[in-house]
Amino acid sequence: MKIATLGEIGLHYRIDGNPDGAPVVFANSLGTDLRLWDQVIPLLPKGLKYIRYDKRGHGLSSCPPAPYSMGALITDAERLLDHLGVRDCVFVGLSIGGMIAQGLAAKRLDLVRALVLSNTGAKIGTKDMWEDRVATLRKGGIAALSDAILERWFSEGFRQTDAFLGWENMLLRQPLEGYIGCSQAISGTDFYTPTAALTLPALGIAGSVDGSTPPDLVRETIDLIKGSDFRLIKGAGHLPCVEKPEEYAAILTDFLTAQGHV
Template sequence: MKIADLGDIRLHYSDEGDPDGAPIVFANSLGTDFRLWDKIVPNLPAGLRIIRYDKRGHGLSDVPAGPYSMGTLVSDAEKLMDRLGVKDALFVGLSIGGMIAQGLSVKRPDLVRAVVISNSGAKIGTKEMWDDRIKAVREGGVAALADAIMDRWFAKPFHATDEFHAWRNMLLATPTEGYAGCSAAISGTDFYTPTSGLRIPALGIAGADDGSTPPDLVRETIDLIPGSRFELIRKAGHLPPVEQPEAYSRILNDFIRGTGHV
């Protein structure tokens, strides 16, 4: 286990692969830890430096009192990369991780040379929707939303697998303060204008059955960046690295090689 003490937060992270290789950084979704990428990492091209981390309020990272802002979550990623001496990374973010990816790409172009915005958007949902979810979580814990979340996360066939229950347990283990705090960050974020100013290689990935960030939202967001690519993964919901890791790996690896990031 690796813990980075960044002053106001301690983040759990992993740093694998070639320490001198081109860096790729992964940021996961609301309600998951960095095990989200477990099926993808073994399929990556050889020679990469692979960094994953648990954002604040999740996994083995600290759980400070919320609410959190998106600026704080972006700053956490920025401080971690600075601490690890990472520049010119390919940054892959899913869901809230995709929002962090957008914010970091705009704020620190020296850190991000290419970006993957997966199952995410420049703006996700409405303030009223997030207020309702935050209220429900604070009153009943993450369990109060678990069934609805799992329906948005995974296509129906996956619900019949044993692995489905492990992901539900991961969701239920998410601290109330972390889930509510990050929900507040999403609620307050609108990146349409900043993201439209990006001029870096960019890839959008959507799941055809995603109930959280539908394909049209992902396409609308990635289309803000000139020259970007969009890919749709069939038979996948909000977490295609879990449901369709082979398809996800193929799309990601094509982008990695296409940007010369090997």
């Protein structure tokens, strides 16, 4: 268990692979912790350094009172990479992790040489939608929204499997204040202009049955970056790295190889 003390925040992180290898950094979605990538990382090329972390308010990281800003989440990632001496990483962000990825690349291009924007958008939802969700969360906790969240996360078939229970429990056990804080950060974020100004290799990944960030939203976002590519994983919801880890890892491997990162 590794904790990086970064000002007032302690971030839980994990490093797999070759400690001297080229870095690949993973940022996970709202309501999950760094175990989101458990099935994918063992399938990726050997010799690379794989870094993942729990953003503030999630997993084993610090959970300050809400609200959070997207700027604070980006600064957390920036400070973690500086703390670890990381430069020129490939940054893989899913959902809110993809928003953090966009903001970090716009702020610190020395840290990020290529982006993978998975199941995300330059803007996700509307302010009113997020305010309604936060009000429901304050009243009834994550359980009040869990059924709807899980329907967006996973295909109907996956929701019938034994593995589904573990992800349901992960969601329900995230700190409520952290979930609310990150929801408020998403609510206030619109990255269309800064993302359109990015000039680096980028890949978009979408799940065909994603109810949170549908394929058209992911494609619209990745198309803002000139020369980017887009891949669709059929039959997967918002977390294709869970439902289709082999296909997800193959797509990532192709991208890492194309960038000369392997």
